[in-house]
Amino acid sequence: MNGQPFRNAEGGIIDHDRSLGFTFNGRRHQGFAGDTLASALLASGVRRVARSFKYHRPRGIFAAGEEEPSALVQLRIGARTEPNVRATRVELFDGLVANSQNCWPSVDFDLGAGAAWVSRLMPPGFYYKTFKWPGLLWPAYEHVLRKLAGMGVAPRQADPDRYEHRFAHCDVLIVGGGPAGLSAAIAAGRAGARIIVADDGPEFGGSLAAEAGPIDGAPAREWAAVAVAELTAMPYVTLVRRASVFGYYDHNGLAISEHVADHLAEPLPFQPRQRLWMVRARQVVLATGATERSFVFADNDRPGIMLASAARTYANRFAVRAGRRCVVFTNNDSAYGAAADLAAAGIEVAAVIDARPGDPGPAAAKALGTGIERLAGHAVVATRGGGALTAVEVAPLNESGDSLGGSLRRFDCDLLCVSGGWNPAVQLHAQAQGRPVYDDTLAAFVPGPSVQAERSAGSAKGTFTLAGCLADGMEAGAEAARQAGFEAAETPPVPACEDEGEAAPMRALWSVPPPPGLRRKRFVDLQTDVTQADVELASREGYKSVEHLKRYTTLGMGTDQGRTGNVPGLAVLARSLGADIPQVGTTTFRPPYVPVTMATLAGREIGHHFQPVRRSAMHGWHETAGAAFVPAGLWLRPQFYARPGEGLWDAIYRETVAVRTSVGLCDVSTLGKIDIQGADSAEFLNRVYINAWSKLGIGRCRYGVMLREDGITLDDGTTSRLARNHYLMTTTTANAGAVMGHLEYFLQVVWPELDVHIISVTEEWAAIALAGPDSRKVLERLTDDIDVSNEALPFMGVREGTFAGVPGRLFRISFSGELAYEINVPADYGQHLWEAMLEAGKEFDITPYGTEALGILRTEKGHVVGGELNGRTTADDLGFGRMASSAKEFIGKRSLNRPGLTDENRKQLVGLVPADGKTAIPRGAQIVTDPDQALPNPMIGEVTSACYSPNLETPIGLGIVAAGRARMGETLYALSPMRGKRVAVTVTNPVFIDPEGERLRA
Amino acid sequence: MPEMPQRCSALFDAYQTGTFGAVPEDGPGIQLAERRGLAIIHLAGPGGDENFRTAVKGCLGCEAPVIPNTTATADGRCLLWLAPTRWLLVSARDAPGDLERDLSAALASHSGAVTDVSSGRTVIRVTGRDARQLLAKGCPLDFHGSRFKPENCAQSILGAINVLLHATGDGTAIDLYCARGFALSMWEWLTDAAGEFGYSIDVAIQG
Amino acid sequence: MFNIRCPWCGDRPEIEFSYGGDASRSRPDAPETLSDDAWHDYVFIRDNPAGPHAEYWQHTGGCRQWLRALRNTTTHEILATAAPGEPLPLSGERK
Incomplete structure (x- = not known):
């Protein structure tokens, strides 16, 4: 069988x-x-x-x-x-x-x-x-x-498959590889333009493959094959098959989804399934074709009802009969050729129902021949069938198209081919900010004036003859090439096509009234099941704007974006509003023009490749040591190093105590480092920091705070003077990029006269903090060319020397409040130095510590970080007010007298300890004076940092509290209602450990 | 005084020579190799100042190019344009410290800055017939031969990582410079993206 | 995605740039001489024009130079770009 x-x-x-x-x-x-x-x-x-x-x-x-x-x-x-x-x-x-x-x-x-x-x-x-x-x-x-x-x-x-992205550039992008697209490609390609031709089918040619008439006396597909061969031989031409241009974005940026391997059961090894192209084109030719549409009539959705052009494609391209016996319902000439092809393929064409009262054009009449019954001025008014079409009812249509005359006539058929006219595919033109205009003759929207560098050609422009499409394409391709700079581009001669003669005008018919007494659904949009009654009801309910109608009824919101349904929907709306279609207008066309998978948009930026990771030179050691990592921007930093059998807190506790009692080392390579050179470097520092830099000696460093122009703190860090006109600035890890851009702005835009050169050297130097009372002893074993005694290298001293054989820099600075140093060596030697430091510190039980211990140590010392440098605090809020120099100008200074910044009730940095000495202070909690006050309870501050202090053996915290410095000793409440926490806290000095700074100067 | 240790590449642990991916019959479409042991010096100064450029050329034997995104090579040293006042000096025959010192001395009487960044950059050489296709997967530059020409350089983005690209020699080899911290991510990105073309990882180039 | 013409590197895509704010005003030479109101206007008050608007961008994914661009806020057309300190042409067609 x-x-x-x-x-x-x-x-x-x-x-x-x-x-x-x-x-x-x-x-x-x-x-x-x-x-x-x-x-x-x-x-x-x-x-x-x-x-x-x-x-x-x-x-x-x-x-x-x-x-x-x-x-x-x-x-x-x-x-x-x-x-x-x-x-x-x-x-x-x-x-x-x-x-x-x-x-x-x-x-x-x-x-x-x-x-x-x-x-x-x-x-x-x-x-x-x-x-x-x-x-x-x-x-x-x-x-x-x-x-x-x-x-x-x-x-x-x-999803097991790969999805790729690629960027592409061209002089001319041609969207569509049908007659107009191929012609445009020939014209632009011969001019020498770099072109990309994208077609959504597996082969180029579009309607030339099977539907179009002969070109130069040979089947159209042969002309297409020759054209493709010519284009393939051109070195500057890229032909992309199975590629849908789905988005037309700003500045002639277009996106293509290429279905590389969807036609295979599964992709070949390493082959992407789909590829997203992001194209920047100087010029674009839109040869996107046109879409046939249907009519609105009773039960117009049964299986067996099909666009006439589709039935023709199935017959000609696939040798498939879409039914046994068909009726063709049309209002234009194009369906006649379809009817003839269907008959030739062996489908019995029972009748052609033409809504137009007159005759079709000569070519259409000739195509149909004499053997097929034709009913002029008639319409299909209803269909019959159970699961699929079995018959149609036909009746004469009056002149205005709103009532039926005569009696119903029934045709048994299992296929109804409909042709209600053609919609040029103007979507990409519209995405490119073009405004399609309504063409009464075609009863369709055609491209309007272009805004971006694009033009439409062929049926996308409303040209529906083969000769016209070829000519249009040739002209558009040549014009695009000329506009792209290939001024000599010529329009190639148009090959000979059969004379199609003058087509008879179409009849704008959208909706056919139902036979009297028949109440059946009449669909406007098949995908979203929107009917004519729905559109009329929405209009009665006041949804008169087409944008509102769309959202209310879902007309055109399906995956097909209303390709076949939108324009009939507009027509129905226009009629029920008593308006013209151009008055109603179209909805806004937005990408994507065709469905695109999320995987294609994501590409390879998934899983392991979701975003790049930044690793320090010692990362490999941290991994081997079993460090847990925490992201800091794109950096991965060791959070803590748990030994076998240790829990998270055990490790953090041990690391913290080691720094206060013996010595620890910490990878601080992620801090931003900016090399500053030039005769005006000190002046530059004076302008960007609140404090003064003119008197900083060579071999010394200083803590600095910089503000934004509005007076709010931007960042802090130490800056060292390495030589007369050579400084090294450090920034926080989080703000490194922002500070660099900020400094470059002032140097390039505001003070170009300054002789200052800056460059980020964050990546050049591996930076290791060595902290704890035994740190000097470890250091003595690492270097033999620097005198590290307290006298020779005091707190905030800087030296250059050799460490474990590697030339580097030594900074006596402390984040923990202990005697501490930071050593920088070129990153290629970072791991070598790290290992040498571990070896040198062995007898002091030197302990690597991570960001958790670092956070506790700095909280104990009252140093501010991101929670306090939160974009809302001033230098004075954080206790640096006295650093600000009155003798010089600096960025943000002019804002410091703003009333909002001088308000005595501003939130200020304070220390917090639980009143009972043991209850943990909830991080992020709000601070109030009376926890039982009726809501809304005024919040006078917040907890910005909180931890258990292993060294004080009590929970501690930092907070910013209104007029906090005047509240020392006061009891306040830290409330975190979502967590059901309420802790009485005492306001203290934010420096919990060694407030006199004796340890770090030891 | 301990011996000066060997420089350690950011790719040291990940680097494994061999042939990988979907290798076609005519061999892998991509060759990857790290360039190691380079002296890489950042040079800043007034590019429009004739005296400055003369001093640079006198020291290096190589002009500081003033045309954006071009390079100048002489005597094993290459200066790549980075900005109107900035260049990257790359040398396979100098020790980083020596080059930094010599150039600093030569420019002592000029506005300018010399900064050794040899450790801060990782350099990966991409060659092969599909090299530009590979880079176009993640870099928005126009890689067409008429736009990214031999001895051109450009700074852009590759797979969300800032990168400096240099079309060396006749343009078939493209050197990628990225920050050391991103080197492993860039390597993983490249080797993943190259699978489609088939690729080899060759022995690292010394210099 | 915008195409922005870096005065040095030429046409580059938006992903290589960082937006840097309103460029229709320049920082006063001597902020300390300004009245409070004038300083407040400089720091906080911005126009929101429908049409051409001067903006700072930095070519962060390229040469790291700051530049000014004249962008039509209603069409996104970038009418001109210029190096800081150079006049920003108020019209002039892009090629």
């Missing part, structure tokens, strides 16, 4: 000798290489492919291309399963598995179809109107409704 009863033995551009097996809804079928899933299903006689979104009505295959609204399937199974795939866009491969969506238990018997019975109760906005109250119950409603709504099923497993 013939497994493909609707397949012709010959014809088309499929490979009749290569049979491919596939499974649809659990049944095995056969197709041929070159098929789409849709053509193979039609060949096998499968007519019901899906259930509709809202009413669960049976739907078939409506189109042959990307405009398909109905035949959405769940493609593949397992990790590669993909919902909402248009069957018309799936290239058949052996072993393909697809299933219908929106139906349970099956597409033929769908319980959800009960929705149709209650559909009169489901007007637009039904869910909003019905389930609005009580609002609290919405989550429960949503849970049930979500099951009824059909959107396919997302895969539950991780």
Whole structure:
């Protein structure tokens, strides 16, 4: 038995000798290489492919291309399963598995179809109107409704495939590889322009493959093959197949989704499944073609109703008869050629129903011949059928198109081909800020004036003859090349095509009135199940703007973005408003023009490659030592080093105590380091820091605070004077980039006259802090060319020397408040020095410590970090007010007398200890004076840092509290209601350890 | 006094020579190799000042290019344009410290700054017929031969990492300079992206 | 994604740049001589024009130079760019 009863033995551009097996809804079928899933299903006689979104009505295959609204399937199974795939866009491969969506238990018997019975109760906005109250119950409603709504099923497993990105540049990007696109490519390519041609099909040619008439006396596809061969031979031409241009962005940036391996069962090893192209084109030619549309009439959605051009494509390209007996319903000439091709393919054409009262153009009449009945001035008014079409009812249509005359005539048929006119694909033009204009003759929107460097060609521009498309393309390609700088570009001669003669004008017909007494659904948008009644109701309810109509009814919001439904919807809205279509206008076209998978947008920036990681020179050692890491910007920093058997807190406690009692070392390479040189360096520092730098001696460093122009603290850190005109600035890890940009702004824009050169040297130097009472003893073993005694190298001294054989820099600075040093060596020697320091410190039980211990140590010492430098605190708030020099100008100084910054109630840095000496202070808690006061309880501050101090053996914290320095000894309350915490705290000096600084000067 | 130890590359642990990915019949489309042991010096100064440029040339034998995104090579030393007042000096034949000292001395009487950044940069050489395709996966530069020409350089972004690219020699080899801290991420990005073309990791180039 | 013409590096994509704020005003030479109101205006008050607007950008993913760009805020067209200190052409077509 013939497994493909609707397949012709010959014809088309499929490979009749290569049979491919596939499974649809659990049944095995056969197709041929070159098929789409849709053509193979039609060949096998499968007519019901899906259930509709809202009413669960049976739907078939409506189109042959990307405009398909109905035949959405769940493609593949397992990790590669993909919902909402248009069957018309799936290239058949052996072993393909697809299933219908929106139906349970099956597409033929769908319980959800009960929705149709209650559909009169489901007007637009039904869910909003019905389930609005009580609002609290919405989550429960949503849970049930979500099951009824059909959107396919997302895969539950991780996507196993690769997705790539690539940037591309060209002189001319040509979107579409049909007659106009290929012509444009020839013209621009011959001019020598660098061009990219993207076509969404597996082969170039578009309608030339099977639908168009002869060119230069040979089949059109031969002309296409020659054109492709010529383009392929041009070194500056890139042809991209299976590539949909889905976004037209600013400054001629366009995005393409290339389906590299979707036509294979699975990608080859290392082959991406899809690739996102981000193209910058000097000029663009939009040869995106046109989409045929249907009419609105009763039951216009049954399986078996199909665009005339689609049925023609199935016949000519795939050798598939989309039915046995068909009726063609049209308002224009294009369907005549389709009818003739269908007849030639062996489909019985019962009649051509032409809404126009007069005759078609001569070419159309000739194509149809004499053997097929033609009814002029008639329309299909209703259809019949159970699961699929069995007959249509036809009646005469009056002149204005709003009432029927005469009696109904019935034609038995299983295929109704509809052609309600053509919509040029203006979407990309509109995304590029162009404004499509309505063309009365075509009853369609055509491209308006261009804003970006683009032009449309061929049927995308409203040119519908083959000769016209070729000529249009040639001209557009040459013009684009000229605009891109190839001034000598010439328009190549247009090849000879058959004279198609003058087409008879189309009749703008959108909606056919139903026969008297028949109350059936008349769909405007097949994918979102929006009917004419829905649009009319929305208009009566006041949704008169097309943008509001769209959101209220969901017209055009499906995956097809209303390709076939939008313009009829506008027409229906216009009529119910008593307005013209141009007055109603279109909705805004936005990317993506076609569905794009999230994976393609993500590319390889997933998992391990989600974002780059910055590692210090000692990272490998930290890893080997079992460090836990914490991100600091893009850096990964060791958080703590747990020994076997140790818990997190054990490790942190041990590391903290080691620094206070013996010695520890810490990787501080992530701190920003900026090399400053030039004769005006000191002056520059004077201007960017609040404190004075003129008197800093060589070999000394100083703590500095810098402000933003509004007087708020930007960053802090130490800056060392290495030589007369050579300084090294350090910044916090978090602000390194911002500070660099800030300094560059002032040097390049505001003070270009200063002789100062700055460069980030963060990456050049590995930086290791050595802290604790034994640190000097360790240091003595590392260097023999620096006198590290307290006398020779006092606190805030800086020396250059050799450490474990490596030349580097030594800074006597302390973050922990202990006797401490920081050693910098070129990063290539960082790990060597680290290991040498561990060796040198062995007898003092030298202990590597991470950011947790570092955080505790600095909190004990009252040093501020991100929680306190939070973009809201001034230098005075943090206790640095007296550092600010009155003798010089500096960035932000002019703002310091603003009333808001001098308010005596500003929040100031204070220390906090629990009043009971033992309860932990909740981080981020709000501080109040009276915890029992009625809400809203005035919050006078917040806890910015909190920890348990192993050295004080009590919880401590830092906070910023209104007029905090005047509250020493006061008891306040730290409240964290979300965590149910309430802790009485005593306000103290923020320096908990060694407030006199004796240790760090020891 | 202990011996000066060997410099340790940021890629030391990850570097494994061999052939990987989907290698076509005519061999891998990409060759990757790290350049090690280079002296890399950041030079800043008034590019428009003839005396400054003369002093630079006198010391290095090599002009500081004034045309943006171009390089000048002489005698094993290369100066890459970074900004109107900044260049990167790369030498395979000098020790970093010596070069920094010599150049500083030569520019002592000029406005300018010489900063050794040899440890702070990792240099990866990408060659092979698909080299530019590989880079176009993550770098928005126009890699067409007419735009990114031999001895051009450019600073851009590759896979979210700031990078300096240099089309060395006849332009078939492209050297990538990135911050040391990002070197391993860049290496992982490159080797992952190169799988599609097939790639080899060659013995690191000394110099 | 914008295409911004760096005065040195030429046409580069937006991802190489960082936005740097309003460039229609310059920092006063001597802030200390300004009235409180004048300083307040400089620091905090910004116009929000529909049309051409001068902006600072920094080529952070490139040569790290600051530049000024004249961008039409309604169309995103960048009408001109210039190095700091250079006049920013108020019109002039891009090639």
